Amino acid sequence: MYTGDTADIKKMNRKALLEIVRYHGPISQPEIYNMTNITPTTILSLLEELKSDNLIFQHDTSYRPDGITKSGRPPKYFSLNKNGKFVLGISVSNNIWEYTVVNLANEICLSKTCKVENNDPIKQIEDCKKVIKEVLKEFDIDHIGISVPGVVDEEKGMIIDGNSVLRGLPLKYLINREIKIPVVVVHNTLALSVCEFLIGEHALTDNVLYIYISEGVGAGMIFNGKAYSGADNYAGELGSTIINPGSNKSVTLNSFISNKAVVNFMKNNFDVDEDKLDIDYALKMLPKDQTLKNFVRRGAGYLGKVLFNLTLLLNPNIIVISGKICYYNDFINVVKSSLNSTESELKSTVTKNLKITESSFKNKENSEALAGAVYALSELDVLPDIKIEDHLKHSSLLSL
CATH class of the missing domain: 3.30.420.40 (ATPase, nucleotide binding domain)
Incomplete structure (x- = not known):
């Protein structure tokens, strides 16, 4: 039996409810109760919290998935608010900067490739910030994930070893000081592995x-x-x-x-x-x-x-x-x-x-930028870490 503290249990249950709504929505509160061991009061509280964070939305009270109106108090139905949050993934390699915007449903909303014509790293970063500002005119970005080659110091957000003109530059800081959005810099292979693990075929x-x-x-x-x-x-x-x-x-x-x-x-x-x-x-x-x-x-x-x-x-x-x-x-x-x-x-x-x-993404355009975006989603803690489809009765989910 799970013996973590109340905050850990709440976090686990919240994430599980988000995934149930993601994969089974539109879904009602009673249906969620039948799939879990969580009390109705806790379910309602977590659903309201997910709503306030723009992760899910509640359908109109007249909504019925089957279109059939039944007697009695109508249940509330919930679905994923797929455009409630957006993240921006950026990849850097060989003077090519790629940009991909992804929503909560892992859908690619924008994909862009920019060829860099100079080897001045500061100029490249300035050009990158210009592109980010253009993206921000269209999307309200919550997080930025930058996928880079070489050995990476994630805390400092810089490449510390490898064949890159950006080596030694505090990439995270240089972007973050002007664009006030959380930035994570990650090794491209680690980002790709996380992307494969979270949204790939396996x-x-x-x-x-x-x-x-x-x-x-x-x-x-x-x-x-x-x-x-x-x-x-x-x-x-x-x-x-x-x-x-x-x-x-x-x-x-x-x-x-x-x-x-x-x-x-x-x-x-x-x-x-x-x-x-x-x-x-x-x-x-x-x-x-x-x-x-x-x-x-x-x-x-x-x-x-x-x-x-x-x-x-x-x-x-x-x-x-x-x-x-x-x-x-x-x-x-x-x-x-x-x-x-x-x-x-x-x-x-x-x-x-x-x-x-x-790889599941071998034919996907800008796959490294997509991986950066998915890594950013994982940093927001809005992607699954359990297989909801395989655990319709969640014995691991506890009431508070």
């Missing part, structure tokens, strides 16, 4: 290992339904894993399957105009050139071995692999083959129920 799978392949290889981890970022919030730098221990020269995973590694391989082995050489060009060439294909397959094989070791250590339910290179039609199959071919006495045990799949 939402609320308890243990998720999320691999994001971009300029480097990052890992986002969900353990027992909670995002894990390590003692100093620096966990997840998977690309620095050494894949040739014992040799004279250390080689890391980043040397084979990052976007940078593929581009550098082409630069060193092909006669290509460097002005048009980027990961998109490399991926167009990939099906046509066996040498490049072998290089990428080798990297996928190394990733499979690393993921097998992580599976032994972490025992995830699912491994999600994301990034442009992994959508090359053979990449994930090579990863799976490499993982499954690894010899270990525990292999059949730890991989028996393991799923390896692509």
Whole structure:
């Protein structure tokens, strides 16, 4: 039985009621009572609180979901107020700033991409603030989530390590001092893993290992339904894993399957105009050139071995692999083959129920900005942490 204090119980019940209304609305107070162990008085009190916070709304007293009028005192019906709050997600990478506005129903209300024409970080931040001000003319934003590459100090809101012109700048402070809205700066892979966990195809799978392949290889981890970022919030730098221990020269995973590694391989082995050489060009060439294909397959094989070791250590339910290179039609199959071919006495045990799949958002425009927005929603504490659909009788929910 849950033995937390009154404030914890109230918070848990409030969040559960919000999710019941989200997934089952329009829903009446008596129907909520039949789904929970919460008293009618407590239900009414929490519903009124959710209404005052613009998270839900009450239908007109004449409203009936089935259209049938019944005798007796009419019940009150409630639905999610999906436009009661908006958050803004921003992603920063390679002189591209992306912006996505999301509402309480996780619907994308605005999506915008801005190409930056200069490398002056202060100018980039000033341009970002201009875009935010334009967004604020249309949406009442409650929170801003900024998804960035590199090692992040969330408390200071800055990139403290990595290949970014914003490195060392207090990004959170520079935006927040002029735009008085709460800002969180988060590692892009952690944001993507939270996004996958909360609203992806495998939402609320308890243990998720999320691999994001971009300029480097990052890992986002969900353990027992909670995002894990390590003692100093620096966990997840998977690309620095050494894949040739014992040799004279250390080689890391980043040397084979990052976007940078593929581009550098082409630069060193092909006669290509460097002005048009980027990961998109490399991926167009990939099906046509066996040498490049072998290089990428080798990297996928190394990733499979690393993921097998992580599976032994972490025992995830699912491994999600994301990034442009992994959508090359053979990449994930090579990863799976490499993982499954690894010899270990525990292999059949730890991989028996393991799923390896692509990201739910691989075709979603501005996915990193979307992840920043969803991370911001999680900071507002308005997203689920239990599966309402699987627990129609909430024995874990207590009356105050």
